[in-house]
Amino acid sequence: MGAQTLPVILLLPLLGAVAIALSGRWPNVREAISLLTAVTLAVLVFSWFPDVSAGARPAVTLSEPLPGLSLALSLEPLGMMFACIASFLWIINTIYSIGYMRGNREKHQTRFYVCFALAIAAAMGIALADNLFTLFLFYEILTLSTYPLVAHKGDAKTIASARVYLGILIGTSIGLLLPAIIWTYVATGTTTFTLGGIIQGNVPGPAVGLLLGLFVFGIGKAALMPVHRWLPAAMVAPTPVSALLHAVAVVKAGVFCVTKVIIYIFGVDFLFSQPSAQWLQYVAAFTIISASVVALYQTNLKRMLAYSTIAQLSYVIMATIILKPLAEIGAAVHIAAHAFGKITLFFAAGAIYTAAHKTELWQLAGIGRRMPITMGAFTIGALSMIGVPPTGGFVSKWFILAGAFQAENYLAIFTIIASTALNAMYFLPIIYFAWLAPDAPDVDMAHGEAPPAILLALGVTAALTIGFFFFNQPLLDLESQLVQSLPL
Amino acid sequence: MNLADHLPALQVALPLLTAPLVILLRTGFLAWLAALLASLVSLGLALLLTAAVLETGTQHYAVGGWAPPFGIALTVDGLSALVLLLITGASSLALAGGRQSLRLDIDNRRAPMFYGAWLIAMAGLCGIAVAGDAFNVFVFMEISSLATYILIAAGRDRRALSAVFKYLIIGTIGATFYLIGVGFIYMMTGTLNFADMALRLNDVIETRPIIIAAGFITIGLALKAAIFPLHIWLPRAYTYAPNAVTVFIAACSTKVSIYILLRFNYAVFHGNLLGHSDLFAVFIIPLALSGILLASAIAIYQVNLKKMLAFSSVAQIGYIALAAGLASQAGLVAALLHMFNHALAKGTLFLCVVAFVLTSRSATIANLHGIGRRMPWTMAAFVLAALSLVGVPGTAGFISKWYLVTAVMEVPGWGVPLVVAIIASSLMAVVYVWKFVEVAYYGKAPGDDTAAMEVALPLRALIWVAALSNVYFGLFPQLPLALAQSGTSTLLGGLN
């Protein structure tokens, strides 16, 4: 398959969006098209996997508006993985959405599916971006296309939250990320992602820390504190949105961008030698611990999951900034592992909302007895968050810890251990509560399981969470290419 | 007879001479059709001229066969071609898209006069763009100004009249200041031709009259270009003019004044007045900066969509002035590019306003709640153009903002504060744009009416062509870029 066909990965969901828009009058056709697009896209993306895994780096330039600034696509291991996760989970999420949207009789479903397809196209663009300009372009499209999804309900409270969402994401990207990109361009004359980095020798030492700051805070989607407020705000969206976008596509796009910038713009070796860049691990550590503590105090299930996500995102940043090969692999793997776990948790939250209209933690007492499949999946997801084998979360934590030991980075080790404890503290009580506690008083318990479409999706992701513990070799092979050139 | 040699003259003469024919027509429709055709042919001529400039460089033309500096010369370089494309393009777009809206604003009997004035305004602006003679610029400036006053006075709101009177007074003061400056220069050099002037100024540099001349010309043109705080005429004039007229003038009329400002300050004074570029920068940059910041802030609080966009224009003119004030290669390219790109974005936005007002009879934001659900196609185009205004990548606005920021970063010492100001203003642009977009999509429609009410397909198609051109020139900016670069090199020719 020639590199010229790379743009098809972007065009497919776009065409899907158009087709969905046109078929809005017939819900069955519309949803069939959604599903078909998702499946085709996933097949297409996965068909690239063997090539990239074997070392191919297909690339294509679409246009070059300014010299050194082009709209170009390429596939490399990190992007390959992100594209695979996002496109695959889109299928499952589409199935889930159909159940959820119909089950809750949501309005404006066509707009919902159109924007969803656009968001996926943008996520694919981010995954395939060959340079910072392309990355920024799709980053902004992703923000804009998810705004209608967040504001879906359209009441005053939702709009206010959506405004926070948009304000922070657009504000940081224009205010910080864009200057960082321009700075990079002015200093180096290019914005192309290059293994080993392009900054070395072009930006003086102390300024590297500043530039790094502009990048990591500018990529607001990575939700590093203090630019994390948009993520809890985004929880006003329908659950499928929270599940795929705010556990996978959008937030992972954020940490993916950070990882990509650190590996391909700064260069791992170069950054390791820069004392001015060390502050980032303190910020990441702070974010992990404090987000976990805040999660501990949440009473709303989705908000708790949001804060858990913030902490988990900073795991990836933490792992990346350890700047050791094993940790970089850990960072990449954690993107995948957390995706499976967190989407399961959100699916479960959505299932509970659909079947029982419950959103608060105290309402969940004894719910496991009525919704065993849902809560079973929830338990698996929660275990993965904590990092208990045999779940995917264990694999990534293993690599990150190994990297931290390799670097003798005790801050990282301490943070990971502490946060594991905190994760256990807020997830285990829920599990206990849901399965073993007596039914909560004054709560309507006359409900059963969620619709089958939802259960199917839930089951698949839960299975993946466990499956990832056993079958992670292809991914490890792929990502180890990132660090081949690095000394161990 | 090879007509291709006469393009610079035809560019002006064709629309100018069509105007008297148009006022003799009997019906509004015929007048409109004639004006549209003349406008489209002018666009074609502008494209031919652009091609000629890109192929063979600057085009010279001696009107009446008298060689300059004795006769009047016409010169068309990359910059002129860029401005010509803007003028004729905006006019064609506004005429083509504004038919329905203009028919409501102007009764059939008066319409021939109106379209005649329209063509004269366009021809006047073209005349400025091709002129190579300082006094000729004054004449055509007055032609276009008088005609523009008529166009604005055609607004249905009576405030259009008070706005246009203010514009007339300020415009005349600006033009007279310009004329005084030209007089001082003539007094010291004995010539009116731009190129000749630049040469002959060498002998009389640093004399008091020349310095005063630079002052008068800069202030006079800044008045006409609505550079903050000399912009007071602009918001009301844009707001109360007929909507289609706003599309036309917002896209090009102030830009033409900036064009002459640049011509004079770079091609004429730059190489001759010691420290002129510094003085120019000291004068223009603070004004530009305050315009960028304050006008953006004021725009946030507007309740009328047209007025909001008008204040946004003041801020955007600030960008152009800022970039031009940097007196560097990169800065000028940024200024010229932004002239083009801003015209694209504003033209599209005001065209969307035409559509909104056609269906909902009001440009007040409060009356446009929910318009996004009722007119999804138009609103989507509006959002696209608004993104270009903000400078989101993939749109034309991004390209010029990119150039602007890279140019600003070259300024020693001031780079970072200037970048911060630009970014702050971009964020304010997000705020005022989004304030409208949000209520357009999620606001409760007046009377809870949710019936779809899109405008007719041709207008919708035109709006989308305009909106997509914002994207096209964001991805393939080669044409404006080439013109801007060629324009910059002629402007800075005085330097080397």
Place this chain on the structure above:
Amino acid sequence: MKLLGLFNYWVFAVLLMIGLAALISRQNLVKKIMALAIFQSAVFLFFITMSKIENGTAPIIQAGVDNQVFSNPLPQVLILTAIVVGISTTALGLAIAVRLYEEYGTIEDNEILAMDRKP
């Protein structure tokens, strides 16, 4: 002598400023138009002054007279055009003022502004 020779230019400056001051301070629109005319006339004086040459005559060639000194024709040509521009502006301004009076019932700028501010 030198100073007297500059007197015309000073009158130009003074007339210009009288016109400008009246434009700013007078509220009556017709008065503003007159002030604008004074403002423009000052510029005419400026150009015509610079066209004058000592002992010159109007630039019209008379048959049979040689070695005439002619004043500079060019500024005169420019001002001919400028006068026409001026009267055109006056005519248009007056027409707008008349329409304003019909719409607002006044031609005082501040009163019109006050009415505009009221919704």
Place this chain on the structure above:
Amino acid sequence: MTTLLIGIFLLSLLVITAIAIVRATDLFSAVMLSGIFSLLMALNFFLLDAADVALTEAAVGAGVATVLLLAGLRLTPSTEAKGRSLRALSIGIIAAVALLMIYASFGQPSLGDPLAPAQQHVAPWYIEKTPELVDIPNIVTAVLASFRGYDTLGEVFVVLTAGIGVMFLLGGGRGKPFSRLDSKVEEGLSRHLIPKVMARLLVPFILLFALFVQFHGEYSPGGGFQAGAIFVAGIILFSLVRGERLTLAVIPPRVLLWMSAGGALLYGSVGLAGIAMGGNFLEYSVLADDPVLGQHIGIIVIELGVGLTVTGVLLSIFHAFAARD
């Protein structure tokens, strides 16, 4: 020297008149003072060897502008409300600019200096080459109509634009019929004997003089613009005496519209004829085999175009104001 002193006297009067215009609260007196201002200005121009400009300023400033302002005042209140006084800041700025300009004047060549740069470069060429290239005595006309004919084309269109504007705003042309005129009973000043007789005597001469100015512009001060203005003055006098109805019967608005547009088109087509006959736009030399003859033809035709447009537009404007209630 005497000229200079007379000039200084006139200029001082000019300043005094200007101040008087600004201070007058009765707008009618202000209009009259404006007329005097223009006449003084015209006298000054005459002293400064600018005969053409003086004629134009007298015809336009004292004649047309006064009539227009009076026509305007008929439709609007004629007294001015108390203006607000200048704020200190504005006074400061204005005075500072005036002083700056006076300061700059010391760097300027003084009045009449034959060595001033303005007299050196282009101007001598016009004086020297006009007899050879254009061969008409009035150099101002030669420059106006030929060397800088493009500016004059612009000028015609400025006039046309003003006409379009007034007709657009106040009605006229093909637009609104002059309704008021139809209902008007009184017929001008025709019942007053002296104005009637005077006008009867004067009007033909005024019109004749206008034609002279039109077609003699190459030899003496004058040309299409001045001729148009004078012609209009004659017609306006006629309409004052015989009433507008009769005037409009003689020259109906439609004809005026055709005159306005036709004059501008005539001028433009001379320009296009230049292209058609192998020259540049507005190149008259190619109009005939002999370049000088070509210039003559070109100048006569474009002056006719100017005269037509100016007459048509000014009369249309006058009628538009007069027809408004």
